[in-house]
Amino acid sequence: MNRENITLILDDNRRLTGKNLLSDQPGAIIDAFVNGIDKLIVVNIWSIYANRLLKAVNWSNEKIYSRIFEDGITIAISAPLDALYAACDLNEMAWQLTCEELTHTENQEEIAVAIERLKLTIAEEANPKLLELIKQSKAHNIVYLVDDDEFSLGYGTTAQCWPISALPEPENINWSQYKSIPLAYVTGTNGKSTSVRIMSQIIEQAGQCCGVTSTDFIRVGDNIIDHGDYSGPGGARMLLRHPDTQTAILEVARGGILRRGLPIDNVDAALITNIAEDHLGQYGINTVAALAQAKAVVAKGLLSNGQSKGTLVLNADDKNLVALAPELLVNKCWFSLHEDNTTLQQHKQKGGAVCFVRDQKLVYSLQHEESIIIAVNDIPMTLNGAALHNIQNALGAIGLAKSLGIGDKAITAALSTFASNSKDNPGRGNQFKINNAQVIMDFAHNVHSMEAMAVTTANIKAQRKFLMLSHAGDRTDNEIINLTKTALKMNPDFIIAAEVQPYLRGRELGEVPQLIVDTALSHGMKKCDIYTFNSPLSGTKYVVDQLQKDDLALLMVLSERENITALLHEKSI
Structure with a gap:
């Protein structure tokens, strides 16, 4: 082993406050990049130092955890909840000692002195x-x-x-x-916020005041407490401490799970909408399979003393969830667009809870007793069945609502009124009627969600189809090209490539729109049918001016959403 070729880089050191990917305990976790040496050797040396330090500060009952990934390692320790900052110091010290041993670097601090400093920090933090x-x-x-x-x-x-x-x-x-309230987690790659908003209306129809956290806002009833990403523990605490919250639906994103762990230990139900490639390469999650493992941490929120106390609702059409499911030892409810789905049928035959589509109707079954909830065409957000992803979102919401004990009547009433508009579901497939033409605005930002919108609009008949695209600059050329290729499944007649200046993120002006243009040309679009604009708002204004009867426009909007929504509402009058 050539020690000169060893690369050991600490990427992140943070507290874990809830059940997490590696354990069910609070503690401290480090992600590190490792090259030039067997990663298991690094983990083993770190383990020796971590255990030595834990013993030295009288934390002998605490545990160590590790995970090896493609280009690095994740190493964690459990720790008392009143000493998590000290735990971060201890874990980093164990990592530093590991690096010094492997690279023959001189110790920066005597271990005995470092241990005394740790003890002092623990004493100061103790409560x-x-x-x-x-x-x-x-x-x-x-x-x-x-x-x-x-x-x-x-x-x-x-x-x-x-x-x-x-x-x-x-x-x-x-x-x-002091009492609890009904609680549910919602996670997945796409459809999380839509599912949370559907659930809010279902619970309202059931006569309860629903509180929700999401990546867009935190809301209690009709009152938005604040806008922003509240998909982590902070949002959950704010919501659950609000006196008006009677039922809580908590959106939990991959980032929050990996940064801090689950917001709370125990919930009554959880939904995983789907798993698709998105945000890979962060916190040591480099593959879709690893992403599925991270999302599935919500299943730990259903366990108490090793027993399943709630139900996990899963998408049977998602191969990643089907592959992962045997590891999740909790009660399950499967949903699918197809009644003959193998996973769903196997679960149904055992009397398990399932939800599926039969003869264009959404059906729920438990213990072989079936109930027809609603027809697809009676759910406005499905666009008469063209929006398959929203049929899936409806199925998942039915499974989650039934797992919370909500009756069919409330579920049906909510789904029959929930629409893809800027009031019910802002930014997700919002529909407008302008000059007798149909306009759909969305902000799909990964291939999976982009494909959902492209397939939806490909299934809608129109005289002419307009497609406006804009992408963030921090994506690779290949990612931008793949997003554009996916969007082209809409079969548009015209493409509008819009610059998103707030999201250049190191790109030159015009660079991203040019990638869109080049991709469109390589797929058979004519140059005269491709237009570029300096912002999504200016691109939207152009499209609106062109619209004629029976046209269809799909506007993929990453920025200026409020201004564009206001413009579309104004033109709809």
């Missing part, structure tokens, strides 16, 4: 009263939430918060007053 409150909460089977600033008991109307610096005495707490 024994917090740990006792958590212990008592578990003993009383009471839900709790904790962050750097606050500790709370109960969810929704029963939630009560205390500052971390002024915690109550456990013996003064009336434990019986």
